[in-house]
Amino acid sequence: MSNNMNMMSAVQEPSIEHILLREMSHRMNNELSSAIGVIAVAAARSENDEARATLIAVQNQLQNYAGVHHSLAMPEYDTAIELNAYLHRLCKAISRSKLEGCGIELSLSLYPVRMSSGRCWLLGMIVFELVTNAARHAFSGRSGAIHLELLTNGKLVECRVTDNGRSNTEVMPGCGLKIVEALARHLSGTVSVHSGNGGTTSIVLIPEGVWSGRRTDYDIDITRSGN
Ligand SMILES: Nc1ncnc2c1ncn2[C@@H]1O[C@H](COP(=O)(O)OP(=O)(O)O)[C@@H](O)[C@H]1O
Ligand SMILES: [Mg+2]
Structure with missing residues (x-):
């Protein structure tokens, strides 16, 4: 065994x-890249304008999914x-992959908070599912607005996802919301979903754990910002 291997x-x-999560993520990356490559070659070879435009749209959409995955x-x-x-x-990537094409605006009000990368990642998955739920269930193909708010009081971090779409008065948790609840529990936090005439608001509360910074870039509309 080499010295490097001994050090590892x-x-x-x-x-x-x-290890399994990394393997799955690596495999998904490779397969997405391979599909994007195959479609790019087919688009370049296509002599039919309409077929080429469709292939390029599919390629772009797969690239957007890869962006969210990344x-x-x-x-x-x-x-x-x-x-x-x-x-x-994350929200910029979600917006590109599933909101912009449907006329759904996503705006952000984010109070600066520092947290461990592992906790940020788990909260990111919660936000992904809540924004996806709003996009899938709230607007029935019509345009609409989603707002993500991140606040802290120095002890608890509050993350709210609000939409102005249609909602049932009672939300029955399916697979997605059960995963959200399990992730929130893992973060020693809670999640609650409130539906009414004006839409749905989901509130996630988790202990901050590390450090909270200054208030700077508080109001950002990512569907309008160029970065
Ligand atoms: N933002 C929302 N607006 C309207 N309905 C919602 C919203 N979020 C969740 N729901 C309802 O709650 C149900 C459960 O959501 P979820 O557990 O994520 O399962 P799934 O998205 O796979 O249906 C959805 O099927 C939907 O009826
Ligand atoms: Mg869902």
Whole structure:
């Protein structure tokens, strides 16, 4: 065994869950890249304008999915990061992949909060499901608005996803909301979903854990911002 390999074995081995998650993520990346490549070649070879435009649209959409997948990848290192910047990047990717094409606006009000990258990642998955739910269930193919708000009082972080769409008075949790509840519990937090005439608001409350910074980039409309 080489010296490098010996050094690696001295570092703590990742758990089997982490290894399997990395393997799945790696495989998904490769398969998405391969599908994007095949479609790009087909588009380049197509002599029919309509077929080429459709193939390019499919290629772009797969690239958007890859962008969301990349934003939700398990972090390499457990370090403190800016949760607000992380959610901003994630929401930009979600917006490109499933909102812009349907006329759904996503606006953000993000109070600066620093948290461990692992906790940011889990909260990111919660936000992904709540925004996806609004896009899938609230608007029935019509345009609408979703707002994500991140607040802190120095102890608890509050994350709200609000939409102005149609809602049932009682939301019955399916697979997605059960995963959201399990992720919130894992973060020692809670999640509640409130539906009414004006739409749905989901509120996630989790302990902050690390550090909260200054209030800077508070109101951002990511469907309008260029970055
Ligand atoms: N923002 C929302 N607006 C309207 N209905 C919603 C919203 N979020 C959730 N729901 C309702 O709650 C149900 C359960 O959501 P979920 O557990 O994520 O399962 P799924 O999205 O797979 O149906 C949805 O099927 C839908 O009826
Ligand atoms: Mg869902």
